[in-house]
Amino acid sequence: MGRSLEDLAIFVGKRLLQLLPVLFGVIVLAFLITHVAAIDPCPRWYPKAGHATIMHCEAQFSRPVPVQFYDYFTQLLSGNWGTSQSGDPVLPHILAGVPATLELVLASLFLMIVIGIPLGVLGAAYAGRWADHLVRIFYLSGWATPTFVGAILVVYYLAPTLGLPTSGVYSAAPPFPERTHMSVVDALLAGNLPYTVDALKHLVLPAAVLAFINMGIATRMTRASMLEVLPLDFVRAARMKGLSNFVVLYKHALRNALITTTTVLGVTAGGLLAGTVVIEEIFQWPGIGAYAYVSLGATGVPNFDGAIAVVVVFALGVVLANLVADILYGILDPRVEWR
């Protein structure tokens, strides 16, 4: 019982272990949806392929399901994630795409935190007054905006006004190796300031669209938990210490309200992945969202192996985001015993 470092290690370790069955279940589901639930899959996935390919595909699909799964699972573990129809291996795309998507998601989470949370505090402090209503209008309009509409409006109207780029991660091919596939990090690692600025300029619009659409989650959660915290006497006690209203609100009250908000944001981070599919395609962001879009055949020939890989990776992302949220909650709330 307690909150020592050793307890924390056990707390995190336990949750990592609990993750394994969840992950396995996710993989089983992804497998069932792609292999079993699809009706007559071969002509769909290989529309332009020759007779031989279709025959081969159908032979694969007519084997007993457990055998198919065993094959699929061992291949997945051994790193053989398949190829596209043109023979392009899937795994390198995934490995390069995941960090790029992570960069985009983290950037938009950052915006949701620095804009959405203070707005939530404002809404709670002026609950029912005009400031509260303005805040609500702001986040509801984000919520009500379909991703593609928001992205297209930004590309056509906002970007030219602000003079910001809307495509790719750099304006020109970088003179340094892209080691992490996170554009800003790579430029920083290379010590290349102009490229860092350029990368940030490319990042800000797609991240802002993703953040704007999901802003309501941060704002609403913060407002709701602030309204729970504000009537408590310790907030008044903080005022009695001689602290300014600003410090009372943004330090003492918010620090407690954030326990809930953090958890919800962690879960949301998984949900942001869904938004990346459309946003990455429109902003030509080289992440797994864009890869998912291409693999599903939206731009031409579908890529069966790529599509499955993306489903598994997205599921993994959601599960990991939940894990991070869970651990953060345990760390932020001193009432949680780490073991």
Add this chain to the structure above:
Amino acid sequence: MSPEPLVETVALSKEFPLPRTVTETFHRRPARAVHAVDSVSLALQPGETLGLIGESGSGKTTFGWLLSRLHDATSGEIRFDGQEIGRLTGAALRAWRRNVQVVFQDPVGSLDPRLKVWEIVAEPIRVQEKLRGGSSPSRGEMRARVQATLPQVGLPPDCLDQYAHEFSGGGRQRISLARAFSVDPRLIVLDEPTSALDVSVQAQILNRLVDLQRARGLAYLLITHNVAAVRFAADRVAVMYLGQVVEVGDVRAVLDAPVHPYTKALIAALPRTDPSRRHARYRITGDIPTLIDPKPGCRFAPRCPFAKEPCRLADPPLRPAPGASGHLVACVRAEEVGAIPPSALLESAEAPPTGVEPAVAAPGRPGSSVS
């Protein structure tokens, strides 16, 4: 009464406006308001304990929060050390706060769950040092200072790094006391500080409070339902009814020879040790009273067995009670009804000789209701 009170309120009032109804908006009538504290004038001498009793919803907490500037008064004045503090704002108000601290009723809600004990107690010191332009003591120095004060409130000195949730209710109230005492205030508003605790712990905390007061000479406003606690710890006591003070004076005078019919009711409703009377209750008749835009006249008139026409004309002012000095009462018939003992009222309910009807509503029983 000594000429220089520590705190003095003059006709202090606090109204909470109700949301406007549709008809009020339509007819452009002003919103109605809850008159939680209604023209209260009280004084506290340095180093004294003033008990404040009255049933739930009578405005005790609101009055305490007005004194400590957690609420802004609707009208009236608060003088602290002769200086009007009702309109202090900004840094001046924040620096003034070291003079008055509050111990809240709820031991759970009054401590920040994310702060350790030493942080809870040290923060007021740090903030006030900063407001006075002093240099902030180092972390180690601060911890040592807090550690030295913990035994004074009955906490073990080695609990610096514990969180509030690791303590029982009594332990939490002790942390609240340590926080309140940390800046050496001149007045502490104790808002039912022991009502959520076990009886044995209540006594320990009250003893601590009395000891600390002797050592430091500060004043208490002791808000409570517990008449025994008032007898034990208070010098004077004020009785509130529907936002107004109906009687105030030395504890003995008010509790042993109450003049105001409401105080009599309160005393008569105390649990009895005499078994034959244990279930007897003072009974009163009349409407359930409201704080919303009250009509002029004695607030207690609808429930008072002695009410007569003059009672309903205007708010009875607080005036000296017959006999004792410094004993004030707000009842127009004080001279006539003052001598009637509370127990007489009790019996009159069981066999009404004076036409007092058997009752529907009982007044708040001290010690039994929680606000």
